[in-house]
Amino acid sequence: MERSPVCLDNDHPLQLRRWESYRPATYEKAASVFKALGDEARLRLLTLLIDNEMCVSQIAALNGEGLSTVSQRLKALRQEELVVSRREGKHIYYGLYDEHITGLILNALGHAGEEPVAVEKAVARR
Amino acid sequence: MERSPVCLDNDHPLQLRRWESYRPATYEKAASVFKALGDEARLRLLTLLIDNEMCVSQIAALNGEGLSTVSQRLKALRQEELVVSRREGKHIYYGLYDEHITGLILNALGHAGEEPVAVEKAVARR
């Protein structure tokens, strides 16, 4: 690995309390949830489930996608506890895990939907 | 592609208002922000920046990593407007883009840090 500069000699004071206060498993878990959300197809699927509890074949038909494609996506979301499933007759219905998930998605879409900000924003924020 | 079942014949009523109300670009942008957050190394780096505005070589030295590794990570975060940079003398200092980012990270870490929930949680929520 390349050598790091030695600017620490110049005595940058640091307070690492918050950074150190989380366990490795916490970072791992939080990152894996974000990763599950970080795919356009999965995010659209989650948004769809805000208004409608739906079965797998419905979702597949609605988007013209394969069953296994949709099922794999739902598996990823289930593993992160973003959705829950429920069998009813021949169908398995999926819905969002809880209201916290709804808030997370709507919040993100709300921010992403805003117009591009001015270049000066990063400076003006202080 | 495999054939979809035809359960739509069974007449599932749907209301797609919210799902349809977002533009493709909105989903794309929101997903790409989540994707940037969905990497453990980047998430740790962001958390570090909550308490400390830091220069690249400081970060690298703190974790025993290469300069270019850290610089590439910061580039990804910059592109999603999660961090801002500022030159001061020989150093370039990085900090979080705004307080909204701080809230997003702390919220996610807070949830991820909770103890594993009971199996019945998904049922009990209704």
Place this chain on the structure above:
DNA sequence: AGATCACTTCAATGATTGATGAATTGATGA
């Protein structure tokens, strides 16, 4: 101006990831 320093960009590599058809599971209905 020339040298040095902090950082960024480039390019190559290995590791993950998402989509997909085929095979499988498990519940339902004849």
Place this chain on the structure above:
DNA sequence: TCATCAATTCATCAATCATTGAAGTGATCT
């Protein structure tokens, strides 16, 4: 019980991603 249907799992392939050393950039200092 046997056939059917919805959904899942498996295995493969292409595409994307993170890391890393080397080369490049641009500001600072003498």
